Amino acid sequence: MAKIDEAKEMYGKMGVDVDAALEKLKKVRVSMHCWQGDDVLGFDSTELTGGISTTGNYPGRASNPAELMSDIKEALSLIPGDHKLNLHASYAITKEKVDRDKLEPRHFKDWVDFAKENNLGLDFNPTFFSHPKAADNLTLSNPDKSIRDFWIEHGKASRKIAAYFGKELSITALNNIWVPDGYKDVPADKIGPRRRLKEALDEIFTENYDEKYMLDSIEGKVFGIGVESCTVGSHEFYMNYAAKNNKMCLLDTGHYHPTEVVSDKISTMLLFNEYLALHVSRPVRWDSDHVILFDDELKEIGKELVRCDALNRVFIGLDFFDASINRVAAWVIGMRNMEKAILYGSLMPHAALRKMQDNADFTELMVTLEELKTCPFGSVWDYYCEMQNVPQGKAWFDEIKKYEQDVLAKRQKKVLLAV
Template structure:
């Protein structure tokens, strides 16, 4: 697409939005401050670099066998850099503990140290990507059905120690990058069939969390994530939404809202204003759930649009953090990165372009028809011309042009991985 055409379309869009009191230049500046935390596990199907285990376990699974999966730390990093080059703006990188730079050494999870992520910290600085972090409770001989809620003291203490060490690593990451590293805690703990010990396991999980969070840090932020169920753990989840919402409110912790971790009829968007009254911040893990947590690539669908609109309407841009969380192995993995990231950006852009002042005026005056009419008309405003301009100003492909870049990278790089 020619630059002249993009600029002309943008100028028309700028005028259209100005008529409704929306400053597109201000919105473009806000988009520069909208940083996604790209999930490293899309590159290699959540395998990581440990020498301890084989296939995934612990309530999660990756489907598909598209060729070109990253096989080592260098290939993971190369794929992330390629994806980053096709996504406008500056972004973060979200690491799971199993992606440490172990250099071929078998390091068990209760022995992991900041030194195993020193090269990631340097890589982040070199590539202008700040780091976020996750403890990893799945795919380990001691995972089983229960980790932090395990009544076996030895196993529970193993996972407590693992998570404590992950927090210490996140602290070092935050200190090195001059910006807090957000560390997410999610465990798969649950039961495949009925249990008569629900309270017991939740008491154990609460005690584990209390021990883990006893140490206070200045350069990392904790967030805790619920789930409806894990594969093979369908009847009971220890860390339910009610459990973590209560714990976060009582302990002033950030909540992670994964869009796939709720009943399909629930509105994750509606949780934003409810939770922000009681917790300091929210972390989003955005994917596209089909029949719950199937981790499809994020697209610009109604639930995601609603979610980002609610964040803007709540005036919560400085209290919400944004990560992607899907692992689709059925299509080109770099393409999945780019499609999902740009879809999330488009949802945020459309939310920022909403003529909110006029809509609120209508609502305050009881003008329901006018509010509904403007909401509908806003859907057809030329927001896409503003996104094209955003891409152009960030020197990344505009429109569908990135498809050819992804295909060329596949031809030159990923197709040769065997």
């Protein structure tokens, strides 16, 4: 008997339909973040700011649109399923210098063409960092009205670009706002900056767009490098703003206190909101944005998304950047692990488990959950990869090593010669 047949039989005894779980996974588009490929530098700046940091200097970093697209395409060839690409505004492709408040859809036409060629959706993020007018980590909350106005125009332009993505690709684009605003030391006034942020957001969201093409989300954070004492856009700020203004909250798995986990927040957020957005990274002590692993928290996120029947209500995006390892491999590891977590959650008899809980059959509940841990999940995952015509197991890494030798190493050689 083939491994997949054995797996189907074993899961079947637990009340799980493996084929139904695989069909569920096939419909999920995970948004792969473009910024892993070039250490978040983008094409309009040379320095990363805004309380964000990337470490390492692994050879072969993409330094232009052609290189970044090549690396993304290589990663996608090793990832099962059809997905989305998450872009920042700083990745505009222009022939002339265009400041961020003047960006237009046409500056992202090359990305739309790339998405069409590779059956991708596109998500978007205005870039409120790595810019001279964000030097003090104050953008939409800046006391200088001219600076606030600049970033308000950037926010408006970004929403227009995201709507263009959705219309061109017939896949709803998520436009996510995160700002680095805050203070290194204890500020004398907190409500003033938050009032300015609220008013700026109100202005950015003035124009209504068809939700079929674009949805807005807003992302909070505990703190960042250089803004340790006060983050203007805190979680409380954005949760209240979203609730009052019918916007979507985005929960980043690294943006909370070390003892908080996003998996525990998902059910509550879904109870009161039609949609939810996630940025999935792996915090080591805090928001260090490590490549996500198939660890306990990722499994819990996958289980929550499935048992809340929310895979069509949650926008799942990844957000990590590691310059100490092969950047293309980092994408593949993260994307495959996110899909594994969703599959893991789908291979559970949630209705039966819920009934045990409601009937206070906690002993059987514990026994069943423990038995599920040793079911042949790996055989089902390998079967899914085979169905999607991508390598199984570790075989995909052979292709990464070949790509590194044929492409990344030569790219690095050019860099060294230029120096």
